[in-house]
Amino acid sequence: MLLLGIDLGTSSIKVAVTDAATHRVLATAQFPDEEAGIVAKQPGWAEQSPELWWEYVQEAIRRAHAAGGYDPTDIAAIGIAYQMHGLVLVDKEQRVLRDSIIWCDSRAVPYGDRAFAAIGEERCLERLLNSPGNFTAAKLAWVKENEPAVYERVDRFLLPGDFIAMRLTGEATTTISALSEGIFWDFAADGLSEDVFRFFGFDRALVPAVRPLFSECGGVRAEVAAALGLKKGIPVTYKAGDQLNNALSLNVLEPGEVAATAGTSGVIYGVSDALTFDPGSRVNSFAHVNYSPEARRVGVLLCINGTGILNRWVRDLSKGDYEELNEAAARLAAGAAGLKVLPFGNGAERIFYNTIPGAQVRDIDLNVHGAAHLYRAGQEGIAFAFRYGLDIMRGNGMNPGVIRAGKANMFKSPVFAAAFVNATNVPVELYNSDGSIGAAIGAGIGAGIYRDGKEAFAGLKPVQLIEPTQAGVYDALYGEWRKYLP
Incomplete structure (x- = not known):
């Protein structure tokens, strides 16, 4: 079947x-x-x-x-x-x-x-x-x-x-x-x-x-x-x-469990059993896939519009390909020699109260910085945006001990994955899963082919665990990057 x-x-x-x-x-x-x-x-x-x-x-x-x-x-x-x-x-x-x-x-x-x-x-x-x-x-x-x-x-x-x-x-x-x-x-x-x-x-x-x-x-x-x-x-x-489907695909269904994705937009998504909200509506709450009035499961969603779309923009601008640029960026030290990118160029950002701060490239040194620096600074800037948003979630009681993500999109980049883990200071488990596989699993649950999520996710195991190794370095870099926020 x-x-x-x-x-x-x-x-x-x-x-x-x-x-x-x-x-x-x-x-x-x-x-x-x-x-x-x-x-x-x-x-x-x-x-x-x-x-x-x-x-x-x-x-x-x-x-x-x-x-x-x-x-x-x-x-x-x-x-x-x-x-x-x-x-x-x-x-x-x-x-x-x-x-x-x-x-x-x-x-x-x-x-x-x-x-x-x-x-x-x-x-x-x-x-x-x-x-x-x-x-x-x-x-x-x-x-x-x-x-x-x-x-x-x-x-x-x-x-x-x-x-x-x-x-x-x-x-x-x-x-x-x-x-x-x-x-x-x-x-x-x-x-x-x-x-x-x-x-x-x-x-x-x-x-x-x-x-x-x-x-x-x-x-x-x-x-x-x-x-x-x-x-x-x-x-x-x-x-x-x-x-919501990405969370399902990673078996993130119960309170305290947290998923992430980094496609065109970037998201951290945690599950709560309370009708929780952010006073500034900077992160948003929706009915999760297993929500019911009797067993409330609310998904708390941090969204950053400018994620993979920025990565693609840098790739197109430099006329390279993702693999070559990732390899070049990996040869650089954390911090991209001082270059900083704010990845907010894809519409109104909820974390800034639905304003449009725009994307920015700051502290350019024309004698030092090239395409690899821009690519690394872009990926680090996206990681820092995740850190900024996660701090909002932490202020609302969501404190993940580990984050699950599919080994797809930007999480396939070792530079980005390391920057994300070190900037947030939260380990990440990567799984061989994506949205289409999650949708297939959801279909099986909906059709009654699987009795429940436990049966549907039997055998789901991470293929990689990434733990912070430079959290202090990235914390200092984040402090410098954050000075340019609106």
Whole structure:
């Protein structure tokens, strides 16, 4: 019995097919080959085409099939992980009405700020666990005010994973977790937020059918199955935001457990059993994959927008490749000969109260610094941004003794991994896992193939443990770097 996991990222779609019985990964594939672009029609805006996402998903699935390592008709369930906080709007015929306003788009900040003030800061934090900020609800409010002709045609608003599931099954559904990440959910009432819907003037009819996160939300349509070589009716049994899914893939499910990832954006994600919030909404709290009113599991999420995107920018600027630049950067001492990079050039940063500080390169010595210095300083700057955010989490009671991460994206760089561990002074366990594998595991739980998480993660072991060896050195470097923060 096989499981298909789909990971809808910002830069690409990844899929994995796993054997439910042996936990073996039979095939993985990615599309497109080059990192997908982000459309920025104005400064601070960021959009992508949902229809392109759907094309990429289909192509990635076909590539996985082409590897020939399994029979596609043996796939028994499908799981989806997706980039969080995006807004997809469809009409009654399920046609997309405009490009998705994605997670790093900053245009809706004033709409969230007005809601925060009008509803009341204390009430928002106690019931929503967040400021409405720049999340999906505020983005929908922006469309309502600025594109009324589009808004009038909206039948349902969807998160990105809801959209892919709808294309597979023909059914528009969502989850409590997705609604919480969009800031539509009232944790005190355990229902849709009357405050948010009333303030923005949203109709509840725009909300898709709400299903449990681990449950069937439809079966694959006959025409989709035929096009992708799948059996008709295969159930989609799991949908979760990428950071919640990353935590699931690392078996981070219980209070005190902490995961991290460093893709286009960077995240530290810890689990709490309390309805916890940051007074400044600099880190955010959402319903975790195993949240229920009876057993509250809240994911506390630190997000840094400018992570892998900065790493890619430096690579493109220097016209090198990642392996060569990592090797060159590794030959340099910690601190990159005094060069400092602030990696905040990808939209409003929550850790700075949804302001846009911009990326910066400081203390350049034209006689000393080259591409390798810039690359190392960029990776160290990202690690220092993680340290800054983790200190906010520590101030709110999240004190990890170890952080789990997949050996993927920037954690494949020894320079970055060492900088992260030494800057935060927290050991990191690395696992051979990624978002698509996590989505496949989630599908197995949702389909009842696994009784619970314990069975699903049987045999999961770290492939590498990285412990701090230069914490004092990096603490001093962090102090110098932090002087340039806004």
